[in-house]
Amino acid sequence: MSIKVENLSFSYGEKEVLKDVSFQAEYGQFLSVLGPNGVGKSTLFRCMLGLLKPTAGGTYIDGKSTADMTASQLSHHMAYIPQSHNPVFNYSVFDMVLMGTTGKMGNFSAPGKEQIRAAEKALARLGISHLRDRGYANISGGERQLALIARALVQDAKILIMDEPSSALDYGNRMRVMQTVKSLTKEGYTVIQSTHDPDQAFLYSDRVLAIHGGRVLAYGEPKETICDQLISTLYGVEVEVCSLYEDRMRVCVPANIGQ
């Protein structure tokens, strides 16, 4: 499934947050939305998910505008994976995952055998079946993030939108979560993540969308998009983009560090 954002603008009252944002992500692609905190990444996601109404432009899924879709219809196409959070009431991991099935049910229905099987499958797919009966609040941040991904999988939407999935995790969990997400793109999921870390964009994504002051600063393949100049504009720091393993990999390091 492809998702296309066209000339999307959004303002909170007088304050313009997003201006003319356009990009698209194709079937099986991994897109990173790169930019410092407070630049409008979350607002962009909220507009795409139908939580905010853009002041101009819109989002199209396979060419169809999402503006007139109900929450239920949208949820069949797009799943949102928030940062691992701590809800007010402690649910079992299994119940948390099972909640993802709600969008395809009638108003008065509760999950039945079919939904329970789907939830069990998703837990197994992410390798967290052993957490099934644990409390969601009692597991680690990385495990919670995996549980939320499992919840998005049972929602059965092919576009996954992830808000800074790696930011609250430690090094090992970050790698585990991101590699799992990357493997999902091979199964046909389109993944859009926001990140403030250019190395995360280099490591996993097929496309990068750099946002600066609510506008698109650059959009394209990571190697062609992320350069010293871009990082300096985005974050106000001097870096050097270094190439590793015959340019199969690139990383950003602070400028002058090697001298």
Place this chain on the structure above:
Amino acid sequence: MNQKKQHMSYPLILTVMGILLIMSIIGSVVLGRYPIAFKELVGIVASQFMEIEAWWTPTQASLLLNHRLPRILLACMVGCCLASAGASYQGVFQNPMAAPDILGASNGAAFGAALAILLGGSSTMVIVAAFASSMITVGMVLFVGNRAKGKRVIGLILAGIMISSLVSSGTSFIKLVADPDDQLPAITYWLMGSLNGTDPGDVKFALIPMAIGTIPLFLLRWRINLLTLGDEEAQTMGINAKRLRVIVIFCSTLITAASVAVSGVIGWVGLVIPHLARRLVGNNYRYLMPASMLLGAIFLLLVDDLSRNLLMTEIPIGILTSFIGAPFFIYLITKDGERY
């Protein structure tokens, strides 16, 4: 760490609660100053549907059908409604401390009842005034809360606190000007909450709003889970969060207003019972809602039994629920053993 496997399964726990409720109802009929044995209970109830020769006295039949049974039914209904309203409010406000009076339903009802007593209204008029005033108060809270800047849920809670306080100062004023010989004691007694003097008409009055409120809450209970995660997350999972919250608030308010109107202010049930239920069946509303309903009914019925049998005179049930509820709540929050 608690593992689910060591527990009784949740449907089984609900079945046990159902059986306990039926046993409590039968036990409550037998309990009382004027004796009615189980044998008579069966006979009198059966005689309503078929012709049988009476082995009971007419006094027993009249007492059971006009006083004891309505009172028992009403205790169950009010307990069920207050507990399910409490559980629902806790979900929509994402706040474990929410109780049925969070939006001013109780204070609003109290004002209406006090006003009706002041104006010399009949007992039916007191009930109607309490119900109407309760609904109007919550309506005002919603009106103000939706206009508050910032987070919607916080705005509603703050509006609830403000309007409640405003309305209860109105009640205080009525108490001040009320006739201290008969009106003031009547108002004070009403405020303490009591099921004394329940007649079949009260049951009929409460039944319709209670049914209109509890049935949707019961049917929508799985979706309330999603609301506890916040509107945005719920919305992205495919539910219309705003609409669902309005429905849940409306239903909860309706059953709270109906309960307070017929029974007066009965505190703690709506807070303690959902928490007890959370301990027994976890936070999933699929089981939490029926567990709260059943436990609420059992709890209020048993407390009402105490209220009419403990001393020679009636103890207002609102006093007893606080006496029992507050220490029990302290026990619940300090005891380990969370379930999910």
